[in-house]
């Protein structure tokens with residue numbers, strides 16, 4: 001199973017020290033789709049911080065299912081979503097664009113974040129996720 005690379009489409013990927021980067025291929029495929037410098041019009045994505053991948057969660061979380069089916073993104077360009085999503089227009093635009101783009105991935109499952117919470121393409125009521133984007137795959 002592949003590790004999440006430290007650079008995706010020119011974007012530097014940083015990891016929390018507790019992250020197990022070993023994930024299923026659909027997660028790396030999804031990241032290649034949604035992580036790009038020009039994901040949001042007029043803004044530049046340089047750096048993403050992954051706070052969790054195949055770790056830190058208990059079953060039935062997608063994080064620890066199979067070879068790893070979920071990833072959490074908590075900082076954009078070094079700025080924490082919890083602090084900057086509502087303060088920095090670029091952080092918000094990039095977060096929203098990542099969530100929108102992930103909806104186009106055929107194997108998407110959960111797409112939870114500050115912009116919206118969807119499961120299998122439908123609005124999904126659930127608490128939290130104002131401070132990170134959680135993406136999972138089938």
Ligand SMILES: [Zn+2]
Pocket residue numbers: 052063070071072133134135
């Ligand atoms: Zn998560």
